[in-house]
Amino acid sequence: MSDPYERMKASGIELPPCPRPTGSYAPGKTFGSLVFASGQTPTRDGVPAYRGRVGTDLGVEEGYAAARPAALNCVAELEAVCGDLRRVDGILKVNGYVAASEGFEEQPAIIDGASDLLREIFPGVHARAAIGVQSLPGGAPVEVDLIASLKT
């Protein structure tokens, strides 16, 4: 069970194609054995799967659910950049941005949707920051970016 593709299959996770960048940037960039994956929202085939603001339009469970496909899109970026997810050694740092209402305080519970998905595919822990922001591309409730390491 050391293969991310086998783990995705066992968990019923289907890796989407890497989303086309929405601007003048790349899905990710490698530097030695570091990979920077660009920010992703919960889109599927380029269409928002979730919209709105957590704490107003979406509850905690929906926010958690929305963070999952955002992180999965980051995994698709990793594959696009590295060619093969078996080259990934682990996830180092996750930044999770939650489009949140003014009084919302449970950003970590939302970004756990991203962290849990990533840990199903790449066992091990990562550092993280979870932030409540004003608004996100395409009206998304969550955006996730990450830094991963490659096997050497």
Next chain:
Amino acid sequence: MSDPYERMKASGIELPPCPRPTGSYAPGKTFGSLVFASGQTPTRDGVPAYRGRVGTDLGVEEGYAAARPAALNCVAELEAVCGDLRRVDGILKVNGYVAASEGFEEQPAIIDGASDLLREIFPGVHARAAIGVQSLPGGAPVEVDLIASLKT
């Protein structure tokens, strides 16, 4: 005076225990001689020491004061991850997130509370970004994360 523990003692800084992560992540993660420390708010023993929004509920002085224990919690993360703060070579990058009112413009003056604390413990300068955000975990006014380097 090259020892961070001696510098903390001289400055009357008491290092708290590393806060228990509030979700599915780790206090920090090393990659070679890089350390990524997870986002921290000004909690003490898991309880928020400050709450509210800078520019509305807290003034600049209180915001500065709140950034200090947030950064100190990051130092506790560094110790938890590295085992010994004497292994830390320096702080490379600090991200400071201020839960701010719409018209607030003094994010740098708030995050100076984090930077000044870090520089007392680890002499030298670091790169930084200071951002005004909508809301933060647990209703915190400030969140700080950082990247540090280890001695090789």
Next chain:
Amino acid sequence: MSDPYERMKASGIELPPCPRPTGSYAPGKTFGSLVFASGQTPTRDGVPAYRGRVGTDLGVEEGYAAARPAALNCVAELEAVCGDLRRVDGILKVNGYVAASEGFEEQPAIIDGASDLLREIFPGVHARAAIGVQSLPGGAPVEVDLIASLKT
């Protein structure tokens, strides 16, 4: 055409002096062949060139225009830290923060102003995240920070 100074000249881009940090941090920090450049807003000679919130006070075109000098200030930081922009191998990751209205969804179109400027000077692609935030230092509509790599 492999020299960033020649490319700036050909594009009519004049590199400003490195902005003085607005607090207790440095313009940037190197670690091996990584450079972390601090967050920059569209200031010129220390004075905001743009103010306000995208989606309310500024439209998409103005936001794009504002992101350009913010990124150019980051290039000035790279020069200050590295001594010579010819040492820069490329841009790895850009974080773009847009002070945005609640319903604003076009953060990527704004941060393209930063990415396009960076790609004129340093050919090649970079990873990126674009986020809509509450407020930024000095009332700026955009803040940009980045990680670059040096030639080895």
